[in-house]
Amino acid sequence: MSEIQQITSVVRRKKYKTKKKPVYDVIIIGGCVTGVSTALLLQKAGLNVALLEYSKIGFLTSGSYTTHLNAYYDALNNDIVQQLDFDSLKLYAEAGKDALKLIESNIAAYNIECEFTPAESYVFSVTKSQEPVLDNIVAVGELVGTGAKYTEKSPFKIPYTKIAAISGQSTLHAVKYISALLAEFKNLGGYVLERCRVLKIEQENNIQLVYSSRGKLQCRKILYTPQTSRILNLKPFRFIPYVHYTVAARLDKNSNTAIAYDAAQPCHRFIAYEKDGDHMLAVRGEDHRVVKGKRREVYFHRLEQKIINHFNAEEIIAKWSYVYYKTDKGLPHIGAIQGTDRYISAGYNPDGMILASLGSLIISGLILNGHSKYENLFPAKADKMTPSQMGRLDEISF
Known part of the structure; x- marks a missing residue:
């Protein structure tokens, strides 16, 4: 039985009496892909779930371009290739496919119109020095069955x-x-609360009290899915902020639609797709750690030059940047926080749809079944927290 089947087969509908202040089974803090997907899986299984978001649900999810679902070891995920052993890589390959199946099953089950389209996808090296990275991706892909093969096209x-x-x-x-x-x-x-800032969390016996800008809520378990600067204070976990840039353009009618990544470190992404009859392109990358003195215009200019040099662009239509967070090793934290009734799923990269969906599978499995076949891939690796660290977690403001 696949991870999706294990989760979706658990249907435990509960009857909740109407209360002014119910005790939720799970409160999810963060309305990202993981937060919403996990909330739906748990609610569908019969739990009573509340989803809290500091801003608007999905506000960090870009609607300005098509998102690539890359269920393989691309240049950006080279951290995974380098750090996991062979058995773990095989398991991750299976996990990536399960995460993609979750997305596909949601689209089918709820008849979602979200421009879901098969895409030709490529990874390439621009210089000889980049070739070892590409060789590594292809070699691992061949071993674990992700379908990476050299081509001349x-x-x-x-x-x-x-x-x-x-x-x-x-x-x-x-x-x-x-x-x-x-x-x-x-x-x-x-239950959904947007524009809701979590101020403090306290625990009384088996009940957790969540104090927010929208009032006090009670629950038995908490899932953190933070994707903003507040993640930096979630000790004992450490996340590092990076800036990611995108420039979007309209191409001429003869342009190809495909996805390509280069093997630079960090990599660039070229996402060419059709939208409302137009050929569109999003070029992404130029990632760097957040430091003072960096001028955004410099990085936007570099991406614009790639469009001008290599594509038949009719016009530049948009450009934007945002901050994302990675762990010091580049791997996400997904799992139970040791010694608590709390979970975390965070630290994805800018192509995080697959990892975010995988996070929802893992966390849902842990909460509903007490285990997940993928729970040891990217565990919440912090040691058992000291009372002072636990207190810091309680005081975290989301």
Whole structure:
């Protein structure tokens, strides 16, 4: 039985009496893809779930371009390739496929119109020095069955020294997807509080008291899915802020639609797709750690030059940047926080749809079944917390 089947087969509908202040089974802090997807899985299984979001649900999920679902070891996830052993890599390959199946099953079950489309996908090296990275990705892909194979075909006019095609990839509109999941969560009786800042958490016996800017709530378990600067204070976990840039353009009618990543460190992403009859392109990358003195215009200019040099662009239509957070090793934290009734799923990269969906599978399995076949891939690796660390976790402001 797959992880999805184990979770979705657990249907324990409960009858809740109407109360002014119910005790929720789970409160999820953070309305990202993981938060909404997990909330829906748990609510569908019969738990009573509340979802709290500091701003608007999905506000960090870009609706300005199509999101790539990369269920393989691309250049950005090279941290995973380098740090996991072979058995773990095989398990992660299976997990990536299960995460993609979760997205596909949600789209089918709820008839979601989110521009879900199969996509040709490629990873290529621009210089000889990048080739070992690409060789590593292809070698691991061949071993664990992710479908990475060398080819001579390229969808774009970007010079390369080597290029590999990756099978089984897709794209979707992330905001439309997450909005549909949120609507279904509400339809099942899930409770949503937006523009809600969590101020403090206390514990009384087995009940956790969540004090927020919208009032006090009670629950038995808490899931943290923070994706903003507040994540930096979630000790004993350590996350590092990076800036990610995107420039979007309209291409001429003869342009190809495909996805390509280079093997630079950090990598660049070239996402070419069709929208309302137009050929669109999003070029992303130029990631760097957040430090003072960096001028955004410099990085936007570099991405614009890639568009001008390698694509038939009719006009630049948008550019934006945002901050994301990684662990010091580049791997996310997904799992139970030792010694508590709390969980964390955070620290994804800018292509985090697959990892975010995998996070929802893992956390849902742990809460509903007490285990997940993928729980040891990216555990919440902090040691058992001291009383002072636990107190800091209670005081965290989201």
